Amino acid sequence: MATHMLSRAKPALAVAVLAALLIGLASALAGGEATSDTRLSQQRDSREFRSDEQLAQDWGLQAEDWARYRQLQQGPLGVYSPNLDPLTALGIEARSDDERRRFAELQVRAESTRVNKELAYQRAYDQAWKRLYPNLLPVTLLDAHNSSPIPQPGNGRLALFIEDDCVACNLQVKKLQATGSEFDLYMVGSDSDDTRLRRWAQRVALDPRAVRERRVTLNHDAGRWSSLGVAGNLPALVREVNGQWQRQ
Structure with missing residues (x-):
């Protein structure tokens, strides 16, 4: 069992x-x-x-600066200005005059470095264009950071905003060329079409040498005209004076 x-x-x-x-x-x-x-x-x-x-x-920041920037991104500043760079964000929300001054100096240095790099590349681009396409007018490259052409309006030069199929615009260009003026030209409504912009430049006999030497720059407007807040129709010959855009 x-x-x-x-x-x-x-x-x-x-x-x-x-x-x-x-x-x-x-x-x-x-x-x-x-x-x-x-x-x-x-x-x-x-x-x-x-x-x-x-x-x-x-960005030339300390660890605690970056932690504060992350914190600011989670608050009202991040909602109102979600794409604000760290230096601007920290400068706006500075807790003292010394802190504000430090971030301002950091930003000036950072922007100076960026602009120098962009200008160096622009010169290399211009030289490459002359070698590869000597018979075509170069269209100014757009700055990927802020969609602004180089050089940017506001640098003291004249800026001329025109549109295609505009007789008055063509006459304004001829007048400026006749006086030997240096200016940055922007075509409104070009849809970033380089071919369209070049054909227009050829129709109005824009001086190719002036464009290659950058005494005249040929640019897409990319929405800049509407952002200036200048009243009136095109063509518009403007210059920045004391922070305000004025017709010339």
């Missing part, structure tokens, strides 16, 4: 042992997954930390 009961207990014992092994394996796997998730989370946090640190260095 005892032998019979022992023989019946063996399968039950085997099942119990197997169940225990399966539970142990499942627990180990779960623990392994948790450990793996923890490692991934730690690696991700480390990458984010290094990224913020590098970004702060790129």
Whole structure:
């Protein structure tokens, strides 16, 4: 009888042992997954930390400056001006005159460096254009940061805003060329079509040499005319005077 009961207990014992092994394996796997998730989370946090640190260095900021910028992005400033750069954001929300002055100086240095790089590339671009397409008028490149041509209106030069199929616009261009004026020309409604802009320039006999030497620049308006807030129809010959755009 005892032998019979022992023989019946063996399968039950085997099942119990197997169940225990399966539970142990499942627990180990779960623990392994948790450990793996923890490692991934730690690696991700480390990458984010290094990224913020590098970004702060790129802007000449300290770690606490960058942390405050992140905080400002979560508040009203981030809602009203979501694309504001760190230096401007921190300068606007400066907590003291010294802090405001520091961010202003950092921004001046940063913008000076950026402009010098852009101008160096623009010179290389102009030289490449002369080599590759000596018979085509170059259209000024747009600055990817703010969609503004280089040089930008507001640099003291005359800016002439025109549109296609505009007799008065053509006459204004001829008048400026006759007086040897230097100016930046912007075609409103060009849809960033370089071919259209060049064909117009050829129709009005815009001096190719003046364009290549950048005494005259040929640009797409890219919405700039509407942003100036100057009343009246085109053509519009304007210049910035004391921060205000005025017709000339």
